[in-house]
Structure formats: structure tokens, C-alpha cells
Amino acid sequence: MERGRSPEVIKRMADLLRAGAAMLSERCPACGLPLFRLRSGEIVCPVHGRVYIVRDESEASRVTVRGVLEELERFVAHRLSDVVRRAGAAPGSSVADELRSWLDVLERVERILGMISASAGEEGSGGSEKPPARKQSG
Ligand SMILES: [Zn+2]
Helix, strand or coil: CCCCCCHHHHHHHHHHHHCEEEEEECCCCCCCEEECCCCCCCCCCCCEEEECCCCCCCCHHHHHHHHHHHHHHHHHHHHHHHHHHHHHHCCCHHHHHHHHHHHHHHHHHHHHHHHHHHHHHHHHCCCCCCCCCCCCCC
């Protein structure tokens, strides 16, 4: 079985977040993607739909979730710059709502990333620090 994450999966995750689902630090036992809790309380995987949650405290699972989150972060950043560009082209349109919902997604992703690295303790070598926030001006 292939383990690649398609852009479509990332998009689906973003959609779940925008719909108000909460991203969990638990992962899908089948594909390793982060799980989401819908407003109804249901736990779903972006790929497999409804799953049963498993408590797996292994380091490896955190690493996997982190990779996905970072990918999602990039995806959202892309969308944001897209929206900003469109706002420049058509001022006065309703981009504010869109911006807000993407920023909302980004905030959640960041929070969970923070949770993951906090619980992972020391970071060892590598030191992939977060780059300083770039200002979007256009
Ligand atoms: Zn899955």
C-alpha cells in the first residue's frame, strides 16, 4: 500500500477544520493521519471516515502527525496568500471571512504542533526552527 499523502487529503483536512472539527493528536491506525472530532462527537479520519480511536503513545505516531500538520500548514499558507492576492485585485469583496476561516485553521494547526513538540520534550539535532513570520504585502 502506498503511503503518500495526496494534496486532496490535505485539502480534506483543511475542510474538516473549517467546518469546525477539532484536530486530535491521535492518529488513524490505518494511515497515520491525524484524527478529527466532528461537532457531533464522531471521530473521523480524513481518508477512512469513521474510525475507532486507539491510545498509542509511541513517539513514531507523533512524528507522523507532525509531518502531516506541517504539510497542512503549508497548504493553508498557500490558500492565504491566494486570498490576499484576490483581495488586492478586487477590493471590497468578502475575503475577510475567508481569511478568518483559514487563519482559524492555521491557528489550530499551530496549537497542535506546539502540543506535540512540547510533549516530545527535547528536540535532538536538526533544529528545524520555525522561520520568522513573513509579512504578506502585495
Ligand atoms: Zn485513515
